[in-house]
Amino acid sequence: MLHLKNLRKKFGDNVAVDHLSLDIHKGEIFGLLGPNGAGKTTTVNMTVGLLKPDGGGITINGEGSPEDPKVRCRIGVATQALAIYEEMSGEENVRFFATMQGLGGALRKERVAWALDFVGLTDRRRDKASQYSGGMKRRLNLAIAIVHKPALLLLDEPTVGVDPQSRNAIFENILTLREQGATVVYTTHYMEEAQRLCDRVGIIDHGKMLALDTVDALIEAHGGESRVIAKRAEGNVEISTSDPLGELQKLQATSTLQTFRVEWPDLEHVFLNLTGRSLRD
Amino acid sequence: MQQLLALTAKDLRMLARDKVGFFFAFIFPILYSSLFGSIMGGLRSASKGxxxxxxxxxxxxxxxxxxxxxxxxxxxxxxxxxxxxxxxxxxxxxxxxxxxxxxxxxxxxxxxxxxxxxxxxxxxxxxxxxxxxxxxxxxxxxxxxxxxxxxxSAAMDKQIDESLQEIRASKDMDPATKMTLTTFLPGLKTFMRSLPExxxxxxxxxxxxxxxxDIMRSESHPTNSYQISFPQGCIWGIMGCAAGFGITLVVERTHGTLVRLRMAPVGRAQILAGKGLACLITTLAVATLLFTVAAFVFEVRPSSYPMLIVAMFCVALCFVGIMMFLSVMGKTEQSAGGIGWAILVLMAMIGGGMIPLAFMPEWLQSISDISPVKWSILAMEGAVWRNFSPAEMVTPCAVLVGIGVLSFCIGLKAFKWES
The missing domain is CATH 3.40.1710.10 (abc type-2 transporter like domain)
Incomplete structure (x- = not known):
């Protein structure tokens, strides 16, 4: 669905994207993770045609590059910053962008109604967007992104600043879209979101792809060992191990365990192991 | 006190870092006051040229x-x-x-x-x-x-001799007057000779x-002073309305909706033209409202309504084009708004929209032709009371449309998707 080949982009002396290659398959949810300044937004901006790459190529759905308007309209974007008109109602917002995408007549009416219903805003469709809560605005942002039924959906931090209910609703929406055949590129800082939603995850830093695989494979390869933390009469103990159950059995055999817990490696461990723990600019 | 100073320092620092804001806070006032100074200097030394x-x-x-x-x-x-x-x-x-x-x-x-x-x-x-x-x-x-x-004295002698000849030859002058003048003028001649060098x-x-x-056509008299002042007022109305639209592109950019528009199969020209059309419709509505009020309240009666429509359209088109150009220049809403007004006020000053051109220094008068305000005033007055013929209307309207289209094209060229 999305093919990036040797993509390069520099801003002055700063290399934002450095020979990045990537294949995203049709119908998958792909997580693009990376620290601040890693090159995620630059990659997304090039993918949607907002920025012209210095080198390399982008092909969408085998149809061409996003420079071509016909190709570009196969993409839907929900940006991190809410891209909505606050003084227009939810319905007016969705209808306007549907019109911009070339929809008209009965089809537009149907798609607008579908998009609003999909994100649960039908009841409030006539209210001004400025009267929406943060979560509702996020859902409206998503409705606008999907109203023209894009084959490729780019979601840039789509859950920033929303309550757990709205976040959950957005997750449900994304999973439903995948079931309907959409390909989703999802950028986030929330590792648990990526772990929950994404079929595959790519971790980039300094404009380069550091690792790319399924969540389980990444954890297996880069997550490190599990940690067993136990409280005994003799004192507390913390053990890093690749076999936590075996370690627990050993501890139980030699002492009386009062409490214990096992910390399994997760995507956050993978992320920190690959990108380091130093703070980024 | 510490907080107060911190707030002040913060605002000054931010001002210094905003290049456009800095220009309008420091550089523009110098240019502006120099220009005003030149104009006022010209005014004090009375009319020049x-x-x-x-x-x-x-x-x-x-x-x-x-x-x-x-x-x-x-x-x-x-x-x-x-x-x-x-x-x-x-x-x-x-x-x-x-x-x-x-x-x-x-x-x-x-x-x-x-x-x-x-x-x-x-x-x-x-x-x-x-x-x-x-x-x-x-x-x-x-x-x-x-x-x-x-x-x-030689010229005077000659003049007195000519006058005496005419008086003596005159047949319809009454004898008493003839007598008085033929006695007085030789005496005057003697008196003039006695004067020092x-x-x-x-x-x-x-x-x-x-x-x-009266040099106006019989049907083209301004019926009252509003007839003269209203076209200029209307131009200010159009400029103000257009200036308001100057920030809309920046708003699209800062609110992220420009990214969405980029996703749609629309080009930069369509986006700029769409905004320009909205601006044009609004400015025309404002101009129409102004002239409606002028007609009913101030008895301003244009000499030709079709010409007025043409003039209003051309003036609006010109300023819409200019504002679309200026709208792509601003990076923030404040700078876009500032640029818009600053340029429009400058145009008005140069174009005689604030002070009559005759009072300006020669160098300013010579560049007034580049100001669309000058041509706008001419087109509007041509339709309202100068009673321009269609042929006479062509030049100001063509200049206005030309400036508008050229500005729009430059704006289109300068329009970048990314900030």
Whole structure:
């Protein structure tokens, strides 16, 4: 669905994207993770045609590059910053962008109604967007992104600043879209979101792809060992191990365990192991 | 106190880091005050170079001499034409006034007695502020002739001899007057000879007659002062409305909706044109509302409604094009709004929308042609009271449309998707 080949982009002396290659398959949810300044937004901006790459190529759905308007309209974007008109109602917002995408007549009416219903805003469709809560605005942002039924959906931090209910609703929406055949590129800082939603995850830093695989494979390869933390009469103990159950059995055999817990490696461990723990600019 | 100083320092630091904001806070006021200073300087030193056209219907040596004298004055920029052309030049706003020297002007100026020299001036009704200056300049120049006569005894002798010959030959002058003059004039001749070198300065002779005449077409009189002031007011209304639209593109950019628009199969030209069309419709609505109010409240009756529609459209198109260009220049809403107003005010100053062009320094007058405000005023006045024909309307309208389209194209070229 999305093919990036040797993509390069520099801003002055700063290399934002450095020979990045990537294949995203049709119908998958792909997580693009990376620290601040890693090159995620630059990659997304090039993918949607907002920025012209210095080198390399982008092909969408085998149809061409996003420079071509016909190709570009196969993409839907929900940006991190809410891209909505606050003084227009939810319905007016969705209808306007549907019109911009070339929809008209009965089809537009149907798609607008579908998009609003999909994100649960039908009841409030006539209210001004400025009267929406943060979560509702996020859902409206998503409705606008999907109203023209894009084959490729780019979601840039789509859950920033929303309550757990709205976040959950957005997750449900994304999973439903995948079931309907959409390909989703999802950028986030929330590792648990990526772990929950994404079929595959790519971790980039300094404009380069550091690792790319399924969540389980990444954890297996880069997550490190599990940690067993136990409280005994003799004192507390913390053990890093690749076999936590075996370690627990050993501890139980030699002492009386009062409490214990096992910390399994997760995507956050993978992320920190690959990108380091130093703070980024 | 610490907090107060911290807030102040923060705002100053932010101002210094916003290049456009810094320009408008520090550099622009210097330019602005220099410009205003130049204009006011020009104003204090009275008119410099009022554009006039002289019609010589007398066609004598004396009238020619007077025109040459006028051409030598700093206060006037003199062109010559026949009456019909001169009237058109003033009506079309190409010249500020017509000075007509009627038949007999030379003779009247030369003679000491009888009718005083008579000059007709036809003024552009929108430039009445300059009429006083023009009348003053003409009066001073006509008096100089009298003064010269009294300071040149040979010329005076010649003039007295000519007058005596005419008086003696006159058949319709009553004998008593003839007797008085034929006694007085030789006495005057003797008196003038007795004066020291340089003769007598000044004299109490008949005051030159300067008559203001109507040069407008009969159906094109401004019926009241609002007829003249409203077109200019309307242009300010259009500029204000267009300036408001200058920030909309920046808003799209800062609110992220431009990214969404980028996703749609629309180009930069369509986006800019869409915004321009909204701006055009709004400015036309504002102009229509203004003229409706003007018609009902101030009794402003345009000489031609179709011409007014054409003029309003061209003026609106011009400023919409300019604002679309300026809208792509701003990075923030504040800077876009600031740029818009600053440029429009400058255009108004240069174009005579604030102070009559005649009061401006020569160098400013010479660049006024590049200001769309000048052409806007001309087009609107042409439709409201100058009674322009379609052919006469072509130039200002073409200039306005040209500026608008050119500005739009430059804006389109400068428009970048990413900030």
């Amino acid at each position: 009022i554009d006039v056209v002289v019609v010589d219907e007398d066609k004598t040596k004396d009238s020619e001499k007077f025109i040459v004298e006028l051409e030598g004055l700093e206060e006037l920029k003199v062109a010559r034409a026949d009456k019909a052309d001169a009237q058109d030049m003033v009506r079309l706003g190409k010249k500020r006034a017509m000075i007509l020297l009627p038949e007999g002007f030379g003779r009247a100026r030369r003679q000491m007695f009888g009718n005083p020299p008579h000059v007709e001036i036809g003024l552009d009704p929108s430039r009445l502020a300059e009429s006083g200056i023009l009348q003053g300049v003409l009066t001073a120049q006509l008096y100089k002739g009298v003064q010269r006569m009294f300071s040149d 340089g003769g007598m300065q000044g004299g109490g002779f008949p005051q030159p007659k300067i008559e203001q005449v």
